[in-house]
Amino acid sequence: MDQIKIRGGKSLHGTIHIGGAKNAALPLMAACLLSDQPLNLSNLPHLADIATMTNLLTELGVNVSMNGAAPAGYAGRVFTLDAKKTTDIIAPYELVRKMRASVLVLGPLLTRQGRARVSLPGGCAIGTRPVDLHLKALEQMGAVIELKEGYIDAKAENGLKGCHVIFPMVTVGGTENILMAATLAQGETVIGNAAREPEIGDLAKCLVAMGAKIEGIGTDTLKVQGVKKMNQADHAVLPDRIETGTYAVAAAITGGEILLKGARLDLIDAVVDVLSRVGVEFEDTDTGLRVSRTNGNLKGVDLMTEPYPGFPTDMQAQFMALMTVADGASMITETIFENRFMHVPELHRMGADINVQGRSAIVRGNQKLSGAPVMATDLRASVSMVLAGLAAEGETLINRVYHLDRGYERLEEKLSACGADIERVQA
Ligand code: UD1
Numbered sequence: 001m002d003q004i005k006i007r008g009g010k011s012l013h014g015t016i017h018i019g020g021a022k023n024a025a026l027p028l029m030a031a032c033l034l035s036d037q038p039l040n041l042s043n044l045p046h047l048a049d050i051a052t053m054t055n056l057l058t059e060l061g062v063n064v065s066m067n068g069a070a071p072a073g074y075a076g077r078v079f080t081l082d083a084k085k086t087t088d089i090i091a092p093y094e095l096v097r098k099m100r101a102s103v104l105v106l107g108p109l110l111t112r113q114g115r116a117r118v119s120l121p122g123g124c125a126i127g128t129r130p131v132d133l134h135l136k137a138l139e140q141m142g143a144v145i146e147l148k149e150g151y152i153d154a155k156a157e158n159g160l161k162g163c164h165v166i167f168p169m170v171t172v173g174g175t176e177n178i179l180m181a182a183t184l185a186q187g188e189t190v191i192g193n194a195a196r197e198p199e200i201g202d203l204a205k206c207l208v209a210m211g212a213k214i215e216g217i218g219t220d221t222l223k224v225q226g227v228k229k230m231n232q233a234d235h236a237v238l239p240d241r242i243e244t245g246t247y248a249v250a251a252a253i254t255g256g257e258i259l260l261k262g263a264r265l266d267l268i269d270a271v272v273d274v275l276s277r278v279g280v281e282f283e284d285t286d287t288g289l290r291v292s293r294t295n296g297n298l299k300g301v302d303l304m305t306e307p308y309p310g311f312p313t314d315m316q317a318q319f320m321a322l323m324t325v326a327d328g329a330s331m332i333t334e335t336i337f338e339n340r341f342m343h344v345p346e347l348h349r350m351g352a353d354i355n356v357q358g359r360s361a362i363v364r365g366n367q368k369l370s371g372a373p374v375m376a377t378d379l380r381a382s383v384s385m386v387l388a389g390l391a392a393e394g395e396t397l398i399n400r401v402y403h404l405d406r407g408y409e410r411l412e413e414k415l416s417a418c419g420a421d422i423e424r425v426q427a
Contacts, residue, residue: 004398004412006389007421008371012256014418016247018263018288019045019409020076020237023314024199026101027176028206028237029053032062032081033108034183035210035230039083040067043076043237048405052099054079059095060105061087076237086113093119093150099406103131104173106154107181110143116154120147129337133174137165141178141185162187162226170195170307175222176203182224183212191222197308198267202238209233241267242314243408246383248272248291249318250415252280253325253391257292258418265289270311274319277301278326300328300365305336317343317384324352325391326365333360343381346374350388350396371396379407386411390420399427 020043030053032039044050054064063082089109096102096119109116121131135145135152141160146153162185165178175195180203182189194200196218204217210233213225244263251258252275265272265284272282279298283290300323305313313336323330324347334340341361344354349372353364371394376382382403389396398404401424404411412422 001399001427002401003425003427004386004401004404005423005425006371006386006396006398008369008389008392008394008396010254010390010419010421012250012254012258012390012415012418012420015259015261016414016418017261018239018244018247019043021199021202021240021242022047022049022407023172023197023242024202025050025237026053027104027180027199027203028235029057029079029081030104030108031180031203031206031210032057032083033060033086033105034112034180035232036084037230037232039081039210039232040078040234041081041237042078042234044079045076045240045409047407047409048402049099049101049407052095053101056091056095056102056105057081059088059092060109061085089113089115089117091116091118096121100129101173103134104176104180106134106152107138107177110138110154110156111160111181111184114155114157114159116152118152118154120150120152131173133167133169133171134177137167137174137178138181140165141181141189160185162189162224164190164192166192167194172197172200175200179204179214179222179224180207182226183207183230185224185226187226189224189226191224192220194220194222195307196220198238198241206233206235209235239264239267242312244268244289245271245312245315246318246387246408247414248275248280248289249322249387250390251291252278252293252298253322253387255293256418257290257294259285259288259290261288263289270309271315274301274303274311278322298322298326300326300330300363302331304333307336313337313340314380316340317380318387320354320361320363321347321384321387323363323365324354324367324369324388328365330363330365331360332363335359342377343384346376346381346385347388349374350392352388368393370394373397373399375399376403379403383408390415390422
């Protein structure tokens with residue numbers, strides 16, 4: 001099994017290209033199921049989760065082809081997804097258990113085919129993460145849903161019907177599933193308390209290009225007039241704001257300066273706001289975002305994770321790694337997931353002083369981190385170990401690299417190009 005070995009203490013200087021957003025790419029790929037005409041997606045990142053979604057779509061009969069070079073201005077991959085002849089409506093356990101986002105095929109399959117069987121995703125490392133809100137909303141739209149043998153068996157033989165769905169809590173995946181389902185439903189669907197994450201705006205833009213009628217994009221109320229048929233479309237995936245934030249922390253934690261090429265400042269306002277208060281500098285340039293921490297010490301700052309436009313839960317672990325070396329204390333409160341502090345014991349092993357009380361963690365900074373063998377149980381926790389390793393004295397060995405490969409493309413290559421001493425090794 002691969003491991004990542006880091007010898008810390010190097011300040012990072014250089015340029016990193018930010019790829020397309022994983023969390024936008026996954027629902028966008030699922031959206032191909034809504035049409036019998038091809039969907040061309042560019043700026044797709046090269047990640048394990050994208051491969052899992054490709055395998056799932058292929059099982060469903062989608063023809064997925066990689067289309068050579070990206071159009072000018074985009075570095076990512078270009079895929080054509082053609083769901084002309086979908087042959088199956090089953091998303092099997094073997095694929096869904098690898099990646100929860102597989103459940104995003106439910107809405108599109110059900111609304112176009114009138115039937116879907118999708119494995120229940122089950123628990124995951126960061127909490128129970130049920131899909132009850134997706135299912136309740138689909139039932140409101142007229143679906144008949146049974147849970148049996150570990151599967152969601154959903155039927156809507158005469159199609160889904162528009163209605164007023166109000167989510168009792170903000171759910172990104174739930175909003176995406178219902179938004180896609182509503183495009184081909186009869187009549188109007190109004191989604192209230194919709195998630196406003198930029199990835200949802202990106203999905204909505206692509207759906208509009210495919211022929212959907214959507215109002216309120218970017219707000220918490222989405223109004224969808226169902227159409228009979230969706231068409232062909234071309235869409236470029238927006239840049240990954242979590243990859244952007246992660247490398248901004250890499251610049252900050254090593255006291256360096258990195259140009260994040262292709263990054264968009266407007267997608268990470270909350271992160272920039274918090275990191276600026278910590279003492280990180282940002283400059284928006286024509287080619288991307290320049291991040292530096294060249295003067296003075298970092299300062300401990302409190303934060304709470306929130307749905308967009310608040311501080312993203314997907315940046316919490318990285319921020320915590322940064323706070324371990326800042327001056328003073330920081331209180332970090334996780335409000336989205338109930339069990340998202342698994343990085344804490346591993347950071348302890350590297351010398352961090354962190355005390356978890358319920359949903360909050362108190363980080364006492366000013367610690368000299370030291371390298372250690374560590375292991376993490378999810379994607380963002382793993383990358384927080386990488387960041388701590390970059391700042392630590394000595395060698396850090398990160399196990400279970402497959403978590404990193406789910407969400408960070410060529411991580412070690414990008415960091416070593418900026419002067420990090422990091423390599424992938426075989427255990
Ligand atoms: C998405 C992101 C993930 C991010 C999360 C929150 C993708 C592929 N993944 O995950 O990286 O961390 O948003 O920003 O985009 N919930 C329920 N019932 C439901 C649905 C959700 O109780 O039916 C709860 C979840 O357990 C969680 C909270 O709602 O506590 C938010 O989850 P949700 O926004 O749905 O996250 P995902 O779409 O799974």
